[in-house]
Amino acid sequence: MLVQLLVTGLALGSMYGLVALGYHITWVTSRTMNFAQGTAVMAGAVVAYGCHVGLGWPLLPSLAVTLAALAAYGIAIERIAVYPFFRTASPAWLLSTIACGIIAENTAMLLFGKDARAFPSALTQQPILVGGAGFYPQELLIPVVGLCLVAGVQYFYHRTSYGKQLKAVAWNAEAASLMGIHIPRAVMAAYALSAVLAAVAGVLLAPILNVAATMGTIIGLKAFAVAIIGGLESAPGIIVAGLAYGLVESLVAGYLSTGAREIVGFALVILVLIIRPWGLLGSRPTRRV
Amino acid sequence: MRRIGWIILAAAVFGLPLATANTYYLYVGASVGLLTIVTAGLNILTGFTGQISLGHAGFCAIGAYLAAILTVGAGLHPAAAALAAVAGAAAVGVVVAGAALRVSGPYLAMVTIAFGIIVEGVLVEWVGLTGGPGGIFDIPKPTLAQGYLIICAVAACALWLVRNLRASPWGRAFLAVRSSEVAAESLGLSAYFVRIVAFTISAGFAGASGALFAFLNGYISPDSFGLQTSILYLLALLFGGVGTVAGPLAGSLVLTVLPELLTSLVDYRLILYGLLLLTSIYWLPAGLVGALAGRRAAGFAAAPAPPAAAPSDAPAAEGQPGALLEVAGVGIAFGGVAALAEVSVQVPATGIHAIIGPNGAGKTTLLNILSGFYSPGSGTVRLGREAVSGRPPYAVARLGIARTFQTAQLFGDLTVAENVAVGIAGRRLGNVLGAMLGAPAVRRRERRLAEESGALLAAAGLAEWADRPADALPAGSRRRLEIVRALATRPTLLLLDEPAAGLGPTEIRELIAELSALRDHGGPAIILVEHHMDLVMAISDRITVLDYGRVIAEGSPGEVRRHPGVIEAYLGAAG
Numbered sequence: 001m002l003v004q005l006l007v008t009g010l011a012l013g014s015m016y017g018l019v020a021l022g023y024h025i026t027w028v029t030s031r032t033m034n035f036a037q038g039t040a041v042m043a044g045a046v047v048a049y050g051c052h053v054g055l056g057w058p059l060l061p062s063l064a065v066t067l068a069a070l071a072a073y074g075i076a077i078e079r080i081a082v083y084p085f086f087r088t089a090s091p092a093w094l095l096s097t098i099a100c101g102i103i104a105e106n107t108a109m110l111l112f113g114k115d116a117r118a119f120p121s122a123l124t125q126q127p128i129l130v131g132g133a134g135f136y137p138q139e140l141l142i143p144v145v146g147l148c149l150v151a152g153v154q155y156f157y158h159r160t161s162y163g164k165q166l167k168a169v170a171w172n173a174e175a176a177s178l179m180g181i182h183i184p185r186a187v188m189a190a191y192a193l194s195a196v197l198a199a200v201a202g203v204l205l206a207p208i209l210n211v212a213a214t215m216g217t218i219i220g221l222k223a224f225a226v227a228i229i230g231g232l233e234s235a236p237g238i239i240v241a242g243l244a245y246g247l248v249e250s251l252v253a254g255y256l257s258t259g260a261r262e263i264v265g266f267a268l269v270i271l272v273l274i275i276r277p278w279g280l281l282g283s284r285p286t287r288r289v
Numbered sequence: 290m291r292r293i294g295w296i297i298l299a300a301a302v303f304g305l306p307l308a309t310a311n312t313y314y315l316y317v318g319a320s321v322g323l324l325t326i327v328t329a330g331l332n333i334l335t336g337f338t339g340q341i342s343l344g345h346a347g348f349c350a351i352g353a354y355l356a357a358i359l360t361v362g363a364g365l366h367p368a369a370a371a372l373a374a375v376a377g378a379a380a381v382g383v384v385v386a387g388a389a390l391r392v393s394g395p396y397l398a399m400v401t402i403a404f405g406i407i408v409e410g411v412l413v414e415w416v417g418l419t420g421g422p423g424g425i426f427d428i429p430k431p432t433l434a435q436g437y438l439i440i441c442a443v444a445a446c447a448l449w450l451v452r453n454l455r456a457s458p459w460g461r462a463f464l465a466v467r468s469s470e471v472a473a474e475s476l477g478l479s480a481y482f483v484r485i486v487a488f489t490i491s492a493g494f495a496g497a498s499g500a501l502f503a504f505l506n507g508y509i510s511p512d513s514f515g516l517q518t519s520i521l522y523l524l525a526l527l528f529g530g531v532g533t534v535a536g537p538l539a540g541s542l543v544l545t546v547l548p549e550l551l552t553s554l555v556d557y558r559l560i561l562y563g564l565l566l567l568t569s570i571y572w573l574p575a576g577l578v579g580a581l582a583g584r585r586a587a588g589f590a591a592a593p594a595p596p597a598a599a600p601s602d603a604p605a606a607e608g609q610p611g612a613l614l615e616v617a618g619v620g621i622a623f624g625g626v627a628a629l630a631e632v633s634v635q636v637p638a639t640g641i642h643a644i645i646g647p648n649g650a651g652k653t654t655l656l657n658i659l660s661g662f663y664s665p666g667s668g669t670v671r672l673g674r675e676a677v678s679g680r681p682p683y684a685v686a687r688l689g690i691a692r693t694f695q696t697a698q699l700f701g702d703l704t705v706a707e708n709v710a711v712g713i714a715g716r717r718l719g720n721v722l723g724a725m726l727g728a729p730a731v732r733r734r735e736r737r738l739a740e741e742s743g744a745l746l747a748a749a750g751l752a753e754w755a756d757r758p759a760d761a762l763p764a765g766s767r768r769r770l771e772i773v774r775a776l777a778t779r780p781t782l783l784l785l786d787e788p789a790a791g792l793g794p795t796e797i798r799e800l801i802a803e804l805s806a807l808r809d810h811g812g813p814a815i816i817l818v819e820h821h822m823d824l825v826m827a828i829s830d831r832i833t834v835l836d837y838g839r840v841i842a843e844g845s846p847g848e849v850r851r852h853p854g855v856i857e858a859y860l861g862a863a864g
Contacts, residue, residue, distance in 0.1 A: 101563075266407050
């Protein structure tokens with residue numbers, strides 16, 4: 001029981017971390033984010049379903065099309081909902097991204113229908129038995145892929161030239177701009193990457209959670225919680241927070257009740273913020289006078 | 290004109306039950322009223338203080354369930370239950386605000402979202418009290434027409450309360466905190482406390498709306514109070530016009546009626562709804578009301594100034610023999626780099642004390658320590674017998690230290706007269722309930738504040754600007770207003786951070802005359818951080834020179850001018 005809960009928790013937690021990393025990436029480059037990031041998770045799952053199941057394409061081309069489509073989705077969100085309000089003090093980007101989310105979710109509902117549909121896993125449906133506990137291979141695959149991607153993103157930001165440029169924008173947009181970095185393009189890239197990460201999470205979770213137009217909302221929300229308690233500015237904090245959130249959630253659901261899961265999870269979020277207002281590994285911004 | 294509009298609206302609203310007995314219209318009308326009550330409250334939080342909540346459906350739920358449980362379970366009269374619901378929601382609001390407002394931006398949004406989800410979860414899980422997912426039935430309810438009228442009356446009342454609040458010291462404090470937190474704190478306002486009050490009031494409004502919702506329907510369940518509902522509140526407010534009095538009404542009307550009109554489109558309904566929101570954010574950034582009304586009317590018109598009011602009514606220094614301000618061995622480091630080390634300065638209760646030094650010498654850092662924005666790593670700062678170091682900025686301001694900033698920090702949304710009124714009132718905001726009800730004592734005080742600020746502005750030559758938004762002031766006058774506002778707090782010590790920056794020669798001569806007049810007429814002691822040497826040498830009684838965070842010289846202007854260390858610091862080592 002315990003081992004099973006831990007595996008489930010790590011699987012979900014790594015996905016929360018992955019989606020939360022999407023919030024982090026756009027926040028540091030633009031001080032904005034897609035409040036409807038959950039719709040990107042959903043869109044990833046829905047597009048993959050459409051290609052793989054609906055059109056009967058093989059898995060790999062379906063995946064390629066999905067990722068390309070979601071990169072375009074991220075860019076569209078940035079152009080439509082964020083760019084007009086870029087670096088303004090108003091919360092307009094928050095509302096415009098929510099509005100885009102409403103449109104995206106209901107368009108998906110229109111095209112895809114209201115019912116949840118099963119997504120066949122490419123892996124065997126036969127549980128692997130380890131010491132009396134059974135695991136679906138998909139559950140084991142998720143955290144591995146998730147953590148590899150996180151590592152990949154970190155590598156991109158810290159080791160590649162373009163990644164370093166994006167990081168420079170995060171540190172000081174004005175200076176970065178003077179160094180010849182094209183800021184609007186950097187922000188677009190951040191939004192594209194953010195949506196792609198969410199789409200990967202959507203595709204990986206689809207065989208477990210089933211595909212539905214409304215599947216993204218709660219994942220997006222929990223990922224937001226993870227991004228906040230980890231510290232929006234801190235990628236490592238977000239990964240730790242994601243795994244921790246997944247584990248806590250899984251253990252509470254297993255030992256208490258599924259109903260208590262959300263209550264305990266979000267109560268912990270508030271508690272963490274009371275103790276560490278800028279997140280687990282975030283640092284308090286210095287006050288400018 | 291505006292008043293006639295409101296009267297016609299009221300006649301239409303309250304005449305509706307006479308014109309039609311159609312229950313559908315009345316129910317939609319009542320729903321508009323309920324949404325108006327919540328958004329009017331949210332307007333105080335979001336429109337005035339600029340903080341966002343995505344959890345107000347939680348307060349609505351608390352109000353609704355308290356009202357239902359108290360009437361169904363405890364047999365209380367609905368009116369008493371409704372009042373208890375408001376009090377209960379406000380009480381929870383204080384607690385949530387205490388936790389939530391320590392953070393801002395997305396972090397605040399998260400805390401409020403989490404609160405809403407927890408409330409929803411508890412409603413579902415605590416079956417014994419709340420009836421679980423099924424909710425509570427058979428809540429005593431009035432007839433629909435009665436319910437409609439009561440809700441509309443409460444909604445009108447809510448708008449009126451918010452209007453009164455805006456035109457009170459509290460309303461100005463809310464806007465001041467949003468406009469410039471540091472400036473508000475430098476005038477003695479605790480931004481945290483002010484925001485908690487705003488949050489609490491808005492929670493109370495949401496509680497009232499929830500209680501009325503329970504009585505209107507006779508049935509409640511957790512479904513009505515999810516995150517989507519909280520988002521709807523915020524959208525209605527922004528759509529209508531944030532910070533305007535009528536905005537909540539307009540937004541509530543459109544966002545309630547529009548989905549009803551679109552019901553025939555079934556599947557496309559929510560897509561259109563989203564598109565409409567998106568376009569409205571583009572085309573109506575100030576909301577419906579903001580777009581129609583242009584700029585918001587001023588909180589109060591400055592009263593004509595009584596002619597002979599002297600501006601220098603700051604309390605005369607009490608002739609203390611020792612130093613007013615004593616800075617002893619102060620040091621501070623940022624990231625391991627010492628910005629100040631072993632700085633000791635004594636400032637007497639009168640006169641002008643300048644602090645000069647090359648760029649990066651630590652002058653502004655010292656001012657920030659003196660005004661409480663930085664806490665020194667070592668050493669102490671005392672004003673008279675009171676310790677300054679270790680206190681937050683608003684507490685330092687309350688000790689009698691006022692300041693200006695390198696770039697003038699005005700409250701741009703407030704009028705020039707209101708800016709001064711924030712300084713005069715300082716922390717003394719009065720009773721918030723009295724302010725909402727527009728109590729006579731509050732109105733009398735408003736008139737006094739208007740007179741006083743008018744007099745101060747007249748003396749400073751800014752009278753013609755009194756009713757203009759502070760953002761409209763030209764650069765030179767901005768700084769002057771900031772000094773007037775700081776003096777309005779009647780400080781014993783005034784800190785000026787580069788008041789001459791960006792001024793032309795004529796304006797500098799005026800500044801010299803004004804500061805000398807202030808000193809000669811019993812004004813506060815002044816600490817002046819300045820680069821402009823003509824100004825410093827002309828009016829300073831004493832000068833302290835900082836270089837690399839240390840005091841390298843101190844003395845009269847003449848002494849400092851000849852000091853070899855000072856010459857070296859400014860001109861580089863000579864040979």
